Structure formats: structure tokens, C-alpha cells
Amino acid sequence: MSPSDVVVSVENVTKTYQQGRVAVHALRGLDLEVRAGELTALYGPSGSGKTTLLNVVGALDHPTAGRVLIEGRDLGTLSRRELSHLRRDRIGFVFQAYNLIPVLTAYENAETVMALQGVPAPARRARIGELFAEMGLEGMEDRRPDELSGGQQQRVAIARAIAAGPAVVLADEPTANVDSETAEKLLDIMEKLNSERGVTFIFSTHDPRVMERARRLVRIVDGRVDGERGNGA
Amino acid sequence: MAWRNVWRNRRRSLVTVAATTLAFTVMILYSSLVQGYLRTMERNLLDLELGDVQIHDPRYQDDPSLYSSIDDASELLARFDARGYPASARLLGFGLAAAADASAGVQIQGIDVARDRRVSRIDERVRAGSWLDPDAPKGVVVGSKLARTLVVKPGDEIILLSQASDGSMANDVYTVRGVLLGVSEGVDRAGVFMTEEAFRQFFSFPTGAHEIMLRRPADMSLDAFAAAVRDLAPGERVETWRELQPTLASLFESARGLMVMVFLIVYVAIGILILNAMLMAVFERIREFGVLKAIGFEPRQVLLVIFGECAIQTGLAILVGLALAVPGLWYLAHVGINMGKLGGMAMMGVVLDPTWRGLIAPDVFTMPLMTLVIIVAVAASYPAARAAWISPIRAIQHR
Incomplete structure (x- = not known):
């Protein structure tokens, strides 16, 4: 694999929060590279820094020190507007709590990022139609989030995350709020997207099922990479 | 959304x-x-009191007497008529009005009845009786409070006393033709209106006028109108209503x-x-x-x-x-x-x-x-x- 395949590069990143008088060191000089097409799971105990790492990689939070590069672009050098555009065009997010917009239908939620990009409506329709068919969401286009089950909402969230063809999808505990059967279905979908479409995923998880499906497992402890292994894929 | x-x-x-x-x-x-x-x-x-613009003799403000008059009022009126500016001259004098046991100081206004309708709607403000009639020169119209002070109503007689322009004593008996509704404090308390002819006779004031009231055309601003009037009345004091009543x-x-x-x-x-x-x-x-x-x-x-x-x-x-x-x-x-x-x-x-x-x-x-x-x-x-x-x-x- 060439260096140009590196989608995410985290270089000696530290992140320190101030909670009152106490400094909380969420990340302590963490290094990580994720290449295109990987399906990487970050695991480790609660408070180890997994979510903080995803937030920093997703340009939602700034590191206290170190560099984060997405496709070679140093996030620390980008303006607020450039960061918005980077999140819109190159990063997809799947949140633990789905975080769909309640006033929009499933279809509208899924097309939001493409609409922001200015993709014409017919192209959006075709793309979302294809994704909904692939994810078993056909017939649910006009439903509002509160008319969908947790698994359906998470599938819509995945469709929203990948619709615009991001370089990487960051998923924070994507199966935490759904039952086992739904979790398996979600993992099937994400695995399929990874293997067939080459979508790069980074999960944070405690879920052994997610870890089983991941091709690369990175253990985070105390804000550092404590070890990693492949999963035989 | x-x-x-x-x-x-x-x-x-x-x-x-x-x-x-x-x-x-x-x-x-x-x-x-x-x-x-x-x-x-x-x-x-x-409409009832000032018009948009008024013209006085420059001396009138400091000395509002019978003698501070615009001598060429008729000529000025002809100029305004030619330009299509509604204008009317008023004759102003002061005197004393008496009826039975009551008396009051009054301002007497002589009006060209027909011409005045172009600039004023005071003829519509008659509460009792009727407005002036050029064919009835002995008829006067009085302000509402003055009528109360003198205890007069239409048909009653009042005596007016003043000094004529020739220095003689001016006095005559007039019949109250009408009593006005409220117009303004000054007119209500002391206003006596009579025809121009009656005024000239009473005050022995054959020519000239003390005030020319003008209304501006709808498409002219007040200041532009005042400027146009100043051009037509050189040497006279031309003031807008805003200048006359700044308060x-x-x-x-x-x-x-x-x-x-x-x-x-x-x-x-x-x-x-x-x-x-x-x-x-x-x-x-x-x-x-x-x-x-x-x-x-x-x-x-x-x-x-x-x-x-x-x-x-x-x-x-x-x-x-x-x-x-x-x-x-x-x-x-x-x-x-x-x-x-x-x-x-x-x-x-x-x-x-x-x-x-x-x-x-x-x-x-x-x-x-x-x-x-x-x-x-x-x-x-x-x-x-x-x-x-x-x-x-x-x-x-x-x-």
C-alpha cells in the first residue's frame, strides 16, 4: 500500500480537558494511521479516549498537541469554513444516538449532505434510492425518525454518512442502542459497504460482534495505542 | 426545514x-x-387659521397695526392667480365689542367672502346661524367663546368700537349672523369676521391688506412653494406656517x-x-x-x-x-x-x-x-x- 492510501493520519496527538481544576488527559501522544478500505475498530475500556479520538479525527474537536491529517490535509491549518467543507465532503458520521433531524423524513435526512454539496435532486434521488434498496429501507422514505425503529434510524444514519462518498466514516458505538439482531444487520450492511464499495470505517466499540467483523483492531488504553492486531481478513 | x-x-x-x-x-x-x-x-x-404660507408687510410682526399693510395686495393676488396659487387677502384690525352689559377686546377680520373659500374652510365651521354674505355687510360672525362672553346669538346686535385709519373714532352696530365652532383659541375668544367691504368702511381703509394667505399646490413642497411666493412678492415678509407657528x-x-x-x-x-x-x-x-x-x-x-x-x-x-x-x-x-x-x-x-x-x-x-x-x-x-x-x-x- 502506498502512502497515498493513508486516509487518516494521527501524529503524536494529545488532548487535555480541564474539568474544574483537574486536567483530564484524554489522549496522550497517540499515533495511528488508517488506510483506504480498512474496517478498523477502536476498542478499550471506558474513558480510554476512543470517542475523543473519533472527535479529533472527525474535525469536531481540536487536539491540544500533535497533528491530524485527512487525506494529507492537516486539520490544524484549515479555517472553520474549510473544516465544515471537509466534514461535509470527506467525513461521514454515525452516532450512537442516531442523531437524525426529527423534522425531516428518512429520505430527506439521508440526502442532507448531498443537498449541502449542491448535488442536483435527480442524482440525489438515484443515489439515496440505491442505498435505501441496499439497506432494506425501501418504503420508508417518507417516514419521520420517530416512525422508525432504532435499527432503521441507524441505517438511515449510515445512508446519510456514506451518501456523499466520504473518504472515511467514523462510527461511535453504532450498535450500542440496538438489539442483537439489529446490530448484526447493521454490521452486515457496513461490512458489505466496506467490502463491495471500499468504504473506510473507523468504529469505536465495546461490542464483541463489531470486533469480530473488524479487519483491524486497535486497542486504546489511557489515551494511547496499546496494541493492535488484524482479524484475519 | x-x-x-x-x-x-x-x-x-x-x-x-x-x-x-x-x-x-x-x-x-x-x-x-x-x-x-x-x-x-x-x-x-x-385650513381654518394659517394657510400654508402667509404674506405680511415687514413691519407687521413688530407693529401689528392698521397701518402696517401690504399696499399692492391686489397686484400680488393677480400674480398668484396667474400662477394658479390659491390666495386671499385679509384685513386685520383690533377693537372693542360690546353687547348689553358685556364687552371684550376683539380682532376684526375683513374677508373677501368668495375668494377666501379658495384658501380656508372657516365658512364650514359655523355652529349657529350662517357665514358672511357680501350682500349683508352689516352681518358679522363671531367666535364661540366671544359669543358666550357677550351673551349673543345669531340675530343679536353688537357694537364695535375702534380707531379708524384716519384717526377718527370708528363705531357701528352689527348683527350677529353666525357663531363659529371651535377654530383656535385666538379666534374663539376674540374673532369677529366681517366682509371686506364692511371692514374698509368701518376702518376707513380704502386699499391694501394686512395679510395674504396662500395654499400650495399638492405637488409642491412647502419650502419650494414659499420660495416661489417670495419671488412673486419681493419686499414683503413671506413665512410658512412652520415659521409662523414653530411651537x-x-x-x-x-x-x-x-x-x-x-x-x-x-x-x-x-x-x-x-x-x-x-x-x-x-x-x-x-x-x-x-x-x-x-x-x-x-x-x-x-x-x-x-x-x-x-x-x-x-x-x-x-x-x-x-x-x-x-x-x-x-x-x-x-x-x-x-x-x-x-x-x-x-x-x-x-x-x-x-x-x-x-x-x-x-x-x-x-x-x-x-x-x-x-x-x-x-x-x-x-x-x-x-x-x-x-x-x-x-x-x-x-x-
Whole structure:
């Protein structure tokens, strides 16, 4: 694999929060590279820094020190507007709590990022139609989030995350709020997207099922990479 | 998205729209009444008393005597006629009026009855009896309070005493033809109107006039008209009504300023309501704004969503407010409010009409509308800015 395949590069990143008088060191000089097409799971105990790492990689939070590069672009050098555009065009997010917009239908939620990009409506329709068919969401286009089950909402969230063809999808505990059967279905979908479409995923998880499906497992402890292994894929 | 967000909390949105509607409707009606009041006062002042522009002999202001007259008044009137400017000359003198045991100091005004109708509507303000008739030179019309002081009514006789222009004693008996409604404090207390011919005879004043009153064409500003009149009457003192009555002119201006202040006070209350509603709406949805920013919304796009919601609510309030205000305006303009005993009373020397009518004019709508839009925009700015520039991670983690 060439260096140009590196989608995410985290270089000696530290992140320190101030909670009152106490400094909380969420990340302590963490290094990580994720290449295109990987399906990487970050695991480790609660408070180890997994979510903080995803937030920093997703340009939602700034590191206290170190560099984060997405496709070679140093996030620390980008303006607020450039960061918005980077999140819109190159990063997809799947949140633990789905975080769909309640006033929009499933279809509208899924097309939001493409609409922001200015993709014409017919192209959006075709793309979302294809994704909904692939994810078993056909017939649910006009439903509002509160008319969908947790698994359906998470599938819509995945469709929203990948619709615009991001370089990487960051998923924070994507199966935490759904039952086992739904979790398996979600993992099937994400695995399929990874293997067939080459979508790069980074999960944070405690879920052994997610870890089983991941091709690369990175253990985070105390804000550092404590070890990693492949999963035989 | 903004439209749907408005109806997420239907009750709160309806309360906000209802309060804004109420304020907007009341402000339109209030604006109509205040402007109607000012317009009526101004119209009464100009139609009954001053005209738009007056010409006097330069000496008249310091020495308002019979001798401070415009000698070439007829020639000036002919010039104004040629230009199409409505104008009428008035003859002014002072004297004493007596009837039975009562007497009072009076200002006697000699009027060209036919010509005066071009510049004044005082002939329409007769409460009892009738206005002057050139064929009845011994008939006079008196102010309302003067009639009370002298205890006279139409048909009664009064004696006028003064000094004629030749130095002789002028005195004669006249019949009261009419008693005026309220016109102004001065006319009400001391006004005696007679025909021009009667005046000239009484004061032995064969030519000239003391005052020429003019009305401006509708398409000319007051200042432009005054300038045109000055060109036509060189050597005479030409003054606009604003120069003649600066206190009243500034009263009208300050009343308009006061109206804007009332707009602001009422609308600031509405602005606080909107601010509160929008703050609640923003804080309830703070995680959503975080998600929007996470997926690529720029601050300006979040601002658009919030301002869009405000614009929808305000737009609805404006539409409903207009629908409610129009019949109210029609009523105020065509029926008005009966002033009861206040009708006919003078305020700052200008008489009030018995019925307070509203005014329908573009200003009546535009001033409350513009003020509302500005206040709403200011009120929505803070919550909108909070939502637009919040850190996405802080918003998503908000509990």
C-alpha cells in the first residue's frame, strides 16, 4: 500500500480537558494511521479516549498537541469554513444516538449532505434510492425518525454518512442502542459497504460482534495505542 | 426545514405569532390614530387659521397695526392667480365689542367672502346661524367663546368700537349672523369676521391688506412653494406656517417621535418574547445544531435556518395582523371615535374635531412594519448566533 492510501493520519496527538481544576488527559501522544478500505475498530475500556479520538479525527474537536491529517490535509491549518467543507465532503458520521433531524423524513435526512454539496435532486434521488434498496429501507422514505425503529434510524444514519462518498466514516458505538439482531444487520450492511464499495470505517466499540467483523483492531488504553492486531481478513 | 421547525412546538409558535400579531395590529391602529390626530390638527390649523404660507408687510410682526399693510395686495393676488396659487387677502384690525352689559377686546377680520373659500374652510365651521354674505355687510360672525362672553346669538346686535385709519373714532352696530365652532383659541375668544367691504368702511381703509394667505399646490413642497411666493412678492415678509407657528410645528414632529418611541417600547416587549421563544427553541435543539454542523452545515446555513423560522413566524403575524387591522382602520377612518366633550376643545391653540378619525396612508403600515422587522431581527440574532457558532462537539455532547 502506498502512502497515498493513508486516509487518516494521527501524529503524536494529545488532548487535555480541564474539568474544574483537574486536567483530564484524554489522549496522550497517540499515533495511528488508517488506510483506504480498512474496517478498523477502536476498542478499550471506558474513558480510554476512543470517542475523543473519533472527535479529533472527525474535525469536531481540536487536539491540544500533535497533528491530524485527512487525506494529507492537516486539520490544524484549515479555517472553520474549510473544516465544515471537509466534514461535509470527506467525513461521514454515525452516532450512537442516531442523531437524525426529527423534522425531516428518512429520505430527506439521508440526502442532507448531498443537498449541502449542491448535488442536483435527480442524482440525489438515484443515489439515496440505491442505498435505501441496499439497506432494506425501501418504503420508508417518507417516514419521520420517530416512525422508525432504532435499527432503521441507524441505517438511515449510515445512508446519510456514506451518501456523499466520504473518504472515511467514523462510527461511535453504532450498535450500542440496538438489539442483537439489529446490530448484526447493521454490521452486515457496513461490512458489505466496506467490502463491495471500499468504504473506510473507523468504529469505536465495546461490542464483541463489531470486533469480530473488524479487519483491524486497535486497542486504546489511557489515551494511547496499546496494541493492535488484524482479524484475519 | 425552518417551516417544519416552526410547528415542532405548535403552542409556543402560536403564542409567539399571536403576541406579534396583536402588537402589530395595535401598532397599525395606534399609528393610524396618532397620524390621523396630527393630520387633523395640522389640517385645522392650515385650513381654518394659517394657510400654508402667509404674506405680511415687514413691519407687521413688530407693529401689528392698521397701518402696517401690504399696499399692492391686489397686484400680488393677480400674480398668484396667474400662477394658479390659491390666495386671499385679509384685513386685520383690533377693537372693542360690546353687547348689553358685556364687552371684550376683539380682532376684526375683513374677508373677501368668495375668494377666501379658495384658501380656508372657516365658512364650514359655523355652529349657529350662517357665514358672511357680501350682500349683508352689516352681518358679522363671531367666535364661540366671544359669543358666550357677550351673551349673543345669531340675530343679536353688537357694537364695535375702534380707531379708524384716519384717526377718527370708528363705531357701528352689527348683527350677529353666525357663531363659529371651535377654530383656535385666538379666534374663539376674540374673532369677529366681517366682509371686506364692511371692514374698509368701518376702518376707513380704502386699499391694501394686512395679510395674504396662500395654499400650495399638492405637488409642491412647502419650502419650494414659499420660495416661489417670495419671488412673486419681493419686499414683503413671506413665512410658512412652520415659521409662523414653530411651537406647533415642533409639537407635530415630537408627536411623531413619541409615536416611534411607543412602537419601540411595545415591540421591545415583543422582541423579548421572541428572544425567549427562540432561545428555548435553540437550546432544546442544541444537539441537532451540533449534528448539522458535524455533517457540514456552515454557520451561515445555521443562521439561515433560525432566521427562516423567525421570518415565517413574523410573516404569519404580519399577514394576520394586516387582515385584522384593515377593518379596524376602515372603522377608524370612516366612523372614528366620538370625542364627547373633548370635541371642539383647543389643544395648543388648535381645535380638536368632535370625532377622532384615523388616517389611512402608507406610513401607517410601513412604520410599524419596519420597526417590527428590525426588532425581530435583533431579537433573533443572539440565539441564531449561539446556534451558528457553537462548537459541534459541545453541542452534540450537550445534556
